[in-house]
Amino acid sequence: MRGPMNFSVNDEIGMLIEGFDTPPAIMMTHNPPYYNDLMADCGFVKAMDMVAYELRQGEVSARLMQVGEKLLSRLKLRVRTMDAKNFWRDIQHICDVYNTAWAANWGFVPMTKSELKVMADTLRLIYDPRMVFFAETEDGTPVGFCLMLPDINVVLKRINGRLLPTGIIKLLTGRRKIDRARVLLMGVDPAFRGHGIDVAFYYLTYQRGVEAGYRWAEFSWILENNRLMNDAALGIGAKPYKKWRVWETPL
Numbered sequence: 001m002r003g004p005m006n007f008s009v010n011d012e013i014g015m016l017i018e019g020f021d022t023p024p025a026i027m028m029t030h031n032p033p034y035y036n037d038l039m040a041d042c043g044f045v046k047a048m049d050m051v052a053y054e055l056r057q058g059e060v061s062a063r064l065m066q067v068g069e070k071l072l073s074r075l076k077l078r079v080r081t082m083d084a085k086n087f088w089r090d091i092q093h094i095c096d097v098y099n100t101a102w103a104a105n106w107g108f109v110p111m112t113k114s115e116l117k118v119m120a121d122t123l124r125l126i127y128d129p130r131m132v133f134f135a136e137t138e139d140g141t142p143v144g145f146c147l148m149l150p151d152i153n154v155v156l157k158r159i160n161g162r163l164l165p166t167g168i169i170k171l172l173t174g175r176r177k178i179d180r181a182r183v184l185l186m187g188v189d190p191a192f193r194g195h196g197i198d199v200a201f202y203y204l205t206y207q208r209g210v211e212a213g214y215r216w217a218e219f220s221w222i223l224e225n226n227r228l229m230n231d232a233a234l235g236i237g238a239k240p241y242k243k244w245r246v247w248e249t250p251l
Contacts, residue, residue, distance in 0.1 A: 014244030047248035052220035053238035068203025082132035101187030144188040146201035151180035
C-alpha cells in the first residue's frame with residue numbers, strides 16, 4: 001500500500017513533511033505535522049520524497065540570463081506559447097510529450113484520455129497562455145513543453161473557498177492581480193535532451209513571468225532522486241523550501 005495519491009502521480013500526491021509555515025500553491029497538498037507521526041506509528045515507511053523550490057524576482061542566477069537568450073537563438077527548434085485557438089491540440093501535445101518524457105520516472109502512470117480531459121477542463125479556467133511554452137521541430141512535432149499556472153490559491157484563500165454569493169466576482173477580478181505562480185510540469189522528449197531546451201524554458205518562464213507581473217514562483221514537485229532536475233532548479237537560483245513524502249507498507 002502506497003500513498004497518499006489522488007489517484008496517481010498525475011494528480012495531487014504526497015504528505016507534507018517540511019515547510020508547514022507557508023501556504024500551499026495551486027494543486028499541492030498541505031497537512032498538519034502530526035499526520036506523519038501517525039503514519040510512522042502505523043508502520044509506514046518512506047517510499048519517496050518530493051521537493052519544491054521557490055524563486056523570487058531578482059534571485060535568478062546571472063548565468064541563466066546570460067545563456068538563456070543565446071540558447072534560444074541556437075536551438076534548431078521553434079519555441080512558442082500556447083495557442084488558445086487550438087487549445088485541445090496543444091493539450092494533446094502536452095499529454096504526448098509528458099507520457100514520453102516521464103516514462104522512466106518513479107511511480108509513473110501514463111495519462112489516459114479521461115484524465116487528459118479533466119486536466120484540460122481545469123486548466124482552461126485558470127491557465128495563462130503566455131506562460132505555457134512548447135518546443136517544436138520544423139514540421140511542428142512537439143518535443144518539449146513547460147507549463148506554469150497562476151497560483152489561484154491566493155484568491156481562494158481570500159474568499160475562504162466560497163464562490164457564492166460574491167466569491168466568484170472576487171475570483172474573476174482578483175486573478176488579474178495574482179503575482180504568484182507554480183511551474184507545474186515540464187517535459188522534454190528523451191531524444192532531444194542535452195540540447196538546452198530545459199534551460200531555455202526556465203529562461204523564458206522567468207523573463208516572461210516577470211513581464212506578466214509574477215514576482216514569485218514554485219517549482220514542484222521534483223522527485224528527490226531526479227538529480228538532473230534538482231541540479232537545474234538549484235542552478236537557476238531557486239531554493240528548496242518544501243518537501244512531501246509518499247509512504248508505503250507491505251500488505
